[in-house]
Amino acid sequence: xxxxxxxxxxxxxxxxxxxxxxxxxxxxxxxxxxxxxxxxxxxxxxxxxxxxxxxxxxxxxxxxxxxxxxxxxxxxxxxxxxxxxxxxxxxxxxxxxxxxxxxxxxxxxxxxxxxxxxxxxxxxxxxxxxxxxxxxxxxxxxxxxxxxxxxxxxxxxxxxxxxxxxxxxxxxxxxxxxxxxxxxxxxxxxxxxxxxxxxxxxxxxxxxxxxxxxxxxxxxxxxxxxxxxxxxxxxxxxxxxxxxxxxxxxxxxxxxxxxxxxxxxxxxxxxxxxxxxxxxxxxxxxxxxxxxxxxxxxxxxxxxxxxxxxxxxxxxxxxxxxxxx
Amino acid sequence: xxxxxxxxxxxxxxxxxxxxxxxxxxxxxxxxxxxxxxxxxxxxxxxxxxxxxxxxxxxxxxxxxxxxxxxxxxxxxxxxxxxxxxxxxxxxxxxxxxxxxxxxxxxxxxxxxxxxxxxxxxxxxxxxxxxxxxxxxxxxxxxxxxxxxxxxxxxxxxxxxxxxxxxxxxxxxxxxxxxxxxxxxxxxxxxxxxxxxxxxxxxxxxxxxxxxxxxxxxxxxxxxxxxxxxxxxxxxxxxxxxxxxxxxxxxxxxxxxxxxxxxxxxxxxxxxxxxxxxxxxxxxxxxxxxxxxxxxx
Amino acid sequence: xxxxxxxxxxxxxxxxxxxxxxxxxxxxxxxxxxxxxxxxxxxxxxxxxxxxxxxxxxxxxxxxxxxxxxxxxxxxxxxxxxxxxxxxxxxxxxxxxxxxxxxxxxxxxxxxxxxxxxxxxxxxxxxxxxxxxxxxxxxxxxxxxxxxxxxxxxxxxxxxxxxxxxxxxxxxxxxxxxxxxxxxxxxxxxxxxxxxxxxxxxxxxxxxxxxxxxxxxxxxxxxxxxxxxxxxxxxxxxxxxxxxxxxxxxxxxxxxxxxxxxxxxxxxxxxxxxxxxxxxxxxxxxxxxxxxxxxxxxxxxxxxxxxxxxxxxxxxxxxxxxxxxxxxxxxxxxxx
Numbered sequence: 007x008x009x010x011x012x013x014x015x016x017x018x019x020x021x022x023x024x025x026x027x028x029x030x031x032x033x034x035x036x037x038x039x040x041x042x043x044x045x046x047x048x049x050x051x052x053x054x055x056x057x058x059x060x061x062x063x064x065x066x067x068x069x070x071x072x073x074x075x076x077x078x079x080x081x082x083x084x085x086x087x088x089x090x091x092x093x094x095x096x097x098x099x100x101x102x103x104x105x106x107x108x109x110x111x112x113x114x115x116x117x118x119x120x121x122x123x124x125x126x127x128x129x130x131x132x133x134x135x136x137x138x139x140x141x142x143x144x145x146x147x148x149x150x151x152x153x154x155x156x157x158x159x160x161x162x163x164x165x166x167x168x169x170x171x172x173x174x175x176x177x178x179x180x181x182x183x184x185x186x187x188x189x190x191x192x193x194x195x196x197x198x199x200x201x202x203x204x205x206x207x208x209x210x211x212x213x214x215x216x217x218x219x220x221x222x223x224x225x226x227x228x229x230x231x232x233x234x235x236x237x238x239x240x241x242x243x244x245x246x247x248x249x250x251x252x253x254x255x256x257x258x259x260x261x262x263x264x265x266x267x268x269x270x271x272x273x274x275x276x277x278x279x280x281x282x283x284x285x286x287x288x289x290x291x292x293x294x295x296x297x298x299x300x301x302x303x304x305x306x307x308x309x310x311x312x313x314x315x316x317x318x319x320x321x322x323x324x325x326x327x328x329x330x331x
Numbered sequence: 332x333x334x335x336x337x338x339x340x341x342x343x344x345x346x347x348x349x350x351x352x353x354x355x356x357x358x359x360x361x362x363x364x365x366x367x368x369x370x371x372x373x374x375x376x377x378x379x380x381x382x383x384x385x386x387x388x389x390x391x392x393x394x395x396x397x398x399x400x401x402x403x404x405x406x407x408x409x410x411x412x413x414x415x416x417x418x419x420x421x422x423x424x425x426x427x428x429x430x431x432x433x434x435x436x437x438x439x440x441x442x443x444x445x446x447x448x449x450x451x452x453x454x455x456x457x458x459x460x461x462x463x464x465x466x467x468x469x470x471x472x473x474x475x476x477x478x479x480x481x482x483x484x485x486x487x488x489x490x491x492x493x494x495x496x497x498x499x500x501x502x503x504x505x506x507x508x509x510x511x512x513x514x515x516x517x518x519x520x521x522x523x524x525x526x527x528x529x530x531x532x533x534x535x536x537x538x539x540x541x542x543x544x545x546x547x548x549x550x551x552x553x554x555x556x557x558x559x560x561x562x563x564x565x566x567x568x569x570x571x572x573x574x575x576x577x578x579x580x581x582x583x584x585x586x587x588x589x590x591x592x593x594x595x596x597x598x599x600x601x602x603x604x605x606x607x608x609x610x611x612x613x614x615x616x617x618x619x620x621x622x623x624x625x626x627x628x
Numbered sequence: 629x630x631x632x633x634x635x636x637x638x639x640x641x642x643x644x645x646x647x648x649x650x651x652x653x654x655x656x657x658x659x660x661x662x663x664x665x666x667x668x669x670x671x672x673x674x675x676x677x678x679x680x681x682x683x684x685x686x687x688x689x690x691x692x693x694x695x696x697x698x699x700x701x702x703x704x705x706x707x708x709x710x711x712x713x714x715x716x717x718x719x720x721x722x723x724x725x726x727x728x729x730x731x732x733x734x735x736x737x738x739x740x741x742x743x744x745x746x747x748x749x750x751x752x753x754x755x756x757x758x759x760x761x762x763x764x765x766x767x768x769x770x771x772x773x774x775x776x777x778x779x780x781x782x783x784x785x786x787x788x789x790x791x792x793x794x795x796x797x798x799x800x801x802x803x804x805x806x807x808x809x810x811x812x813x814x815x816x817x818x819x820x821x822x823x824x825x826x827x828x829x830x831x832x833x834x835x836x837x838x839x840x841x842x843x844x845x846x847x848x849x850x851x852x853x854x855x856x857x858x859x860x861x862x863x864x865x866x867x868x869x870x871x872x873x874x875x876x877x878x879x880x881x882x883x884x885x886x887x888x889x890x891x892x893x894x895x896x897x898x899x900x901x902x903x904x905x906x907x908x909x910x911x912x913x914x915x916x917x918x919x920x921x922x923x924x925x926x927x928x929x930x931x932x933x934x935x936x937x938x939x940x941x942x943x944x945x946x947x948x949x950x951x952x953x954x955x956x957x958x959x960x961x962x963x964x
Contacts, residue, residue, distance in 0.1 A: 057818035057819070057820060067522075072522060095528075096528035099528035100528070102526070104522070104523065104526045106519040108519055111518050112518075112520050114542070116542060116624055125527065125529060129527055129530070129533070161624060164909065166908060172523070176523075194673035195847070196909070196924075197673075197908070197909070198889070199891075199902040199903065199904030200905075202891075202902055223819070224893040226893075227891065227892070227893050227897060228898070228902060252896075261820065262819060262820065263893060266819055267826070267846060267848030267851065269887065270851050270875060271851045271852075271871045274851070280823055280824060281820040281823070284791075285818075
């Protein structure tokens with residue numbers, strides 16, 4: 007493992023039991039994350055894209071051990087997080103942070119901004135209350151808000167401002183790795199670009215590494231350095247953003263890109279290929295390649311054999327018949 | 332940095348020192364007129380109950396068989412009961428028991444129920460299983476029977492009424508608080524606290540608890556009249572407060588028999604219960620609003 | 629466009645809400661037409677009034693806090709702006725139907741899908757169960773629900789989000805309305821499902837000739853779907869025009885800013901920072917004087933701070949139907 011890998015997962019899985027229990031009949035297993043191996047490098051923005059239910063959010067949570075992995079490992083700069091006890095893990099949380107999607111649900115409505123920002127500082131023994139207050143004010147200014155806002159409650163802010171507060175909270179203890187879970191998806195278009203620019207500036211200033219979880223491919227292309235495409239709990243393609251968008255290898259990546267509406271009426275996609283059918287239930291996965299039920303290029307082997315993630319010119323893809331190859 | 336953010340939408344910045352949620356709440360509460368009226372009424376009642384021996388016009392226990400069921404007069408403002416005792420005096424003395432019986436066990440069951448509910452909902456797993464099965468047992472067991480068993484075994488006195496009522500009351504509080512906690516636990520701000528390494532006990536105290544308080548207040552205002560009525564049932568069955576002691580529940584229960592000759596004997600304590608409950612409701616509403624930060628602008 | 633080709637004509641639609649802190653005008657003098665068989669987009673951010681436009685047209689603005697007024701609203705030549713609640717009820721679902729954003733909550737979880745989809749038929753045409761069921765089956769086939777027969781008796785939770793939204797569209801179209809209003813119909817769906825639903829709506833317009841008002845925040849969807857576009861900002865229309873004119877020659881600085889700030893999946897990354905519109909979406913209770921966009925506008929002039937420019941011809945050589953609410957395009961410029 008090289009020095010500059012910040013987060014590295016090995017065969018990480020997270021399964022949920024659904025139903026079952028006391029007199030509840032047999033439980034079924036949802037494979038939300040099913041064998042993900044991934045390295046995220048220092049100071050890069052790694053985007054995780056996929057449709058709802060593909061496991062991208064769960065993967066982000068498991069990386070921070072906000073949810074426990076079922077098997078596999080997550081390491082932060084060489085330290086295996088899965089083996090840490092609660093105290094050691096909590097101490098490391100200074101370095102591992104998250105910015106959430108919903109600017110409304112992510113701030114406690116009954117706490118003032120000052121208290122919201124002070125809490126993580128206090129949890130890690132930042133200093134006296136005067137120092138904590140000063141640091142909180144500094145954090146607000148860092149995200150482009152006025153320090154007077156420390157006295158306000160979340161409901162007094164707009165969605166974009168709340169998201170800035172959520173970012174300030176994540177920055178409180180000087181993190182190294184930040185998971186941005188759909189952090190701009192709920193914002194208005196004109197505000198979205200502001201927050202993305204803020205995230206970019208902070209990354210430069212504070213040498214942050216981002217895991218950027220989103221369903222929005224347009225944002226990915228304009229914001230991320232590398233991309234991982236997830237489908238039903240697995241990575242199906244990983245590569246540098248430009249290469250992946252210019253020539254997707256996995257049919258799913260291609261169809262996902264084609265599905266994005268283009269803000270240009272001259273490019274109307276009446277003839278663009280369209281992904282038909284429905285995503286299979288993660289409780290009842292098809293045999294072979296998980297994508298074969300929707301794949302326009304599926305052949306016999308795809309229905310039987312699950313393709314392994316393979317190297318292809320610095321990119322990886324899990325497909326028997328990669329495109330553009 | 333990015334574009335400067337526009338001025339604050341709300342006209343909220345006043346001269347605020349290091350204010351806390353509690354202080355904000357008190358300030359907001361004091362602005363609520365109905366709540367303050369309710370609070371004044373309850374305070375008056377408490378004073379009346381405490382100083383009953385000094386301010387009540389008559390002896391609550393003096394039997395005067397020649398003055399049975401008298402109508403209201405300048406001597407007896409609310410008339411007399413079937414033993415010729417002054418109804419107003421009995422209500423004042425009854426307030427001593429009824430207020431205590433209304434408030435104390437409700438508070439106890441609220442405290443136990445909240446603690447159990449939050450622990451159960453937030454920790455989940457085995458804690459949840461044990462606490463909830465215990466609560467199920469309490470709810471499934473006929474509560475009047477349970478209370479009577481307690482009273483019979485421990486003896487019929489005030490302390491034991493508290494125990495009996497709290498034992499009956501906590502389980503339903505715990506159920507409500509647990510379901511709220513379960514919903515809150517999924518909120519992102521709880522996850523954010525966890526991601527920051529906030530201790531579990533801090534999450535429960537500073538994040539979960541303040542967000543269940545509005546529910547607790549509603550439960551509390553509902554529990555007070557219920558407890559008063561429970562006490563009267565127990566007293567009626569002969570395991571609660573015993574005559575000639577007076578409690579409002581007992582006064583209503585006994586006074587019912589003379590509804591046609593002297594309606595005031597039953598109605599007056601009934602009205603006392605009604606007004607008290609109303610007052611607590613006003614206080615409850617005021618508290619609930621005061622605790623909601625978005626109502627404070 | 630000939631008069632008879634206009635299915636809906638809205639003139640001066642204004643909606644106000646009264647609250648604790650006075651009245652707020654959430655829609656201010658909105659006027660637009662929808663041609664027969666056309667897809668007309670309404671695009672804007674939160675608080676722009678785009679959804680309120682739909683609710684006001686449908687007579688679904690909450691009463692009594694909300695007050696809707698209009699100089700005139702004609703549906704296929706019939707004046708409907710003065711109709712009372714019961715007359716509006718007869719129009720809703722029969723002449724104008726609506727598809728909402730959230731396919732999860734717009735269906736009742738305890739009733740079978742066919743009963744709900746067929747409900748407008750029972751209400752407006754008094755059809756019997758057998759006839760309704762047959763018609764729902766037809767509609768399911770029309771909107772491309774696979775295995776339509778077996779889906780009739782499903783409960784909503786047994787359908788995926790995409791199928792539920794197809795069912796909602798089937799319900800919207802079951803009485804063959806003159807106009808379908810779709811309010812963010814694909815916002816809750818995944819992109820791949822979204823493209824299926826959008827394609828369905830386009831096909832329906834092409835095959836059945838449905839006139840559609842499509843409300844969205846997504847300029848991509850507008851570009852893919854619409855013939856004409858209405859851009860809204862802070863309760864007002866700020867730009868109106870035919871879709872190509874609007875995207876090729878956006879006239880209002882807000883439209884230009886929006887088009888510049890949307891990330892594009894088809895173009896390589898431009899740089900570290902993206903163009904953005906500074907400031908916040910305005911609070912309707914505290915609007916600035918003059919042009920409502922002036923605090924965020926990069927081309928603001930003194931007149932913008934004093935007077936609202938009104939909608940005038942965009943003057944970009946893009947045709948007569950292209951209008952903008954901006955002093956840059958006003959005939960007497962910034963001199964007024």
